[in-house]
Amino acid sequence: APASPQPAAAPADKAKYDFVFQVVAYKSRDHADKLRERMDGEGLRTRMTIEKDNRGRPKWFRVQVLLRGTEADAADAKQMLAKMGLKDAKQISKKAVGRGR
Structure with a gap:
């Protein structure tokens, strides 16, 4: 019988990570929320972080995508x-995911 046509994948190909991508930063929370809605509709997991000025007022609304997967998924x-x-x-950010997670 012929050998299997699929090459054995290196363990690194299957390694999973938690990735964070910085997508945009808006001065308007409304703009950030609208983009997050659009991205969530595409199946992306998002979060918003808020950078404040020295008086504690919101300065930037940063939209980020969170992904758990392989380098190929990223x-x-x-x-x-x-x-x-x-x-x-x-x-x-890229952090290795331990086994069993």
């Missing part, structure tokens, strides 16, 4: 963001 998410017109998204 690349797919970046492509999806680019198709949504969000080409400047940058990865700000």
